[in-house]
Amino acid sequence: MAEQGGAGSTLGPLEAEVMAVLWRVGTPLPVREVAAELNAGREVALAYTTVMTVMSRLAGKGILARSRSGRRFVYAPVAADTAEIAVRGVLAEFGDAALARFVERAELDPRLRERLRRLMEQQ
Amino acid sequence: MRSRLGLPAAVSRWVLLLLAVLAHAVLAGLAIAEFATMGWPLPTWFDTGAVTLVLVSAAAGLAASGRAALRAASCSRALRTLIRTGRRPVPPLIQDEAAVLGCADRLDAVAGEEAFAVTYGLMWPRILVSTGLATALTSAEIGAVLAHEREHLRHRDPLRLLAARLFAAWGCYLPAARWLASRAALSYELAADRTAARRAGRSVLAGALLKLASRPACPAVAAASPARDEPRSLEARVSQLEAGRPPRQRPAVSRLLASAGTLSLLVPASMCCLAMSQFLPGGLL
Numbered sequence: 001m002a003e004q005g006g007a008g009s010t011l012g013p014l015e016a017e018v019m020a021v022l023w024r025v026g027t028p029l030p031v032r033e034v035a036a037e038l039n040a041g042r043e044v045a046l047a048y049t050t051v052m053t054v055m056s057r058l059a060g061k062g063i064l065a066r067s068r069s070g071r072r073f074v075y076a077p078v079a080a081d082t083a084e085i086a087v088r089g090v091l092a093e094f095g096d097a098a099l100a101r102f103v104e105r106a107e108l109d110p111r112l113r114e115r116l117r118r119l120m121e122q123q
Numbered sequence: 124m125r126s127r128l129g130l131p132a133a134v135s136r137w138v139l140l141l142l143a144v145l146a147h148a149v150l151a152g153l154a155i156a157e158f159a160t161m162g163w164p165l166p167t168w169f170d171t172g173a174v175t176l177v178l179v180s181a182a183a184g185l186a187a188s189g190r191a192a193l194r195a196a197s198c199s200r201a202l203r204t205l206i207r208t209g210r211r212p213v214p215p216l217i218q219d220e221a222a223v224l225g226c227a228d229r230l231d232a233v234a235g236e237e238a239f240a241v242t243y244g245l246m247w248p249r250i251l252v253s254t255g256l257a258t259a260l261t262s263a264e265i266g267a268v269l270a271h272e273r274e275h276l277r278h279r280d281p282l283r284l285l286a287a288r289l290f291a292a293w294g295c296y297l298p299a300a301r302w303l304a305s306r307a308a309l310s311y312e313l314a315a316d317r318t319a320a321r322r323a324g325r326s327v328l329a330g331a332l333l334k335l336a337s338r339p340a341c342p343a344v345a346a347a348s349p350a351r352d353e354p355r356s357l358e359a360r361v362s363q364l365e366a367g368r369p370p371r372q373r374p375a376v377s378r379l380l381a382s383a384g385t386l387s388l389l390v391p392a393s394m395c396c397l398a399m400s401q402f403l404p405g406g407l408l
């Protein structure tokens with residue numbers, strides 16, 4: 001799905017493999033199918049729990065989005081490539097260092113949202 | 124700051140702050156020399172306490188501002204490296220708006236569904252956008268965002284922000300110093316918004332702010348992001364859009380009192396440190 005950028009070092013080796021599978025397949029996958037993809041051609045198979053831990057960690061970092069599909073959870077990449085993951089990591093880590101950002105994403109106060117909406121409707 | 128007092132007052136304020144930091148650093152140098160010459164403790168416990176206070180406050184300021192400078196340098200270096208390797212073609216919609224604004228040659232794009240725009244780089248700032256900006260906003264809203272960022276570019280705001288943060292870090296024991304730095308950062312945002320609103324219109328800028336701010340932040344970014352002042356900053360920006368003029372910014376009384384209390388200790392300690400320098404070989408007084 002996406003060409004790899006040059007920032008693979010932001011992900012661990014197994015994390016990078018998981019992301020590569022999800023980017024290649026292009027659709028949200030459950031842990032079991034990702035594990036099957038990873039174990040194809042591998043001499044020592046990865047345990048299901050290992051893959052689940054890695055994918056949970058990626059979801060915790062905001063790199064994978066987890067959603068329910070029937071009775072199971074499926075995971076999809078939020079970022080398009082490793083470069084995007086790395087840029088997001090830098091912005092998150094150093095966001096206040098020396099950057100002028102248009103606006104941070106934030107949980108908007110409903111009153112502020114309403115004021116912005118009123119401004120938007122004015123011509 | 125600049126909007127109310129004009130450029131000369133703002134510049135002279137920064138010069139005064141710089142002189143205060145330099146004076147503090149010189150006093151810390153004197154404190155080291157006094158301890159090196161006279162040993163520990165100094166003749167009276169009052170002198171020892173005063174000179175130690177000067178030295179400790181300067182050391183804390185130096186450590187905090189060094190850390191802030193290191194973070195800024197790391198950020199700029201990391202972003203430049205990443206952008207060199209992960210740069211994507213700028214989407215045509217963004218490229219066209221940037222060409223109209225005359226900043227197309229200082230624009231980089233990285234892939235990403237998350238829409239963002241930042242100005243980065245201390246000496247030669249550039250604008251970085253995600254390709255997702257083209258799908259999240261209309262062309263007029265992209266024009267407003269780029270006009271806002273171009274204003275940061277023109278004034279080298281990343282460098283000015285760094286100066287404000289270095290000052291705040293040096294005065295980490297003064298709550299008012301942090302407030303002054305936040306006030307400076309907000310004044311840069313408000314100035315950029317005024318330019319963007321003049322160019323694209325208030326309603327268009329409000330639309331861009333609403334769309335980009337109201338997306339829920341992903342957990343990792345929200346947890347790591349140190350933008351604690353963001354809700355207050357957005358409130359001030361919305362107030363400016365409504366009223367057409369920047370809102371008044373006042374420090375909390377508690378901050379002023381805490382800073383005055385700290386200064387009431389530090390100023391006499393500094394004078395004591397200066398007076399003690401007469402005992403140094405070739406003493407200053």
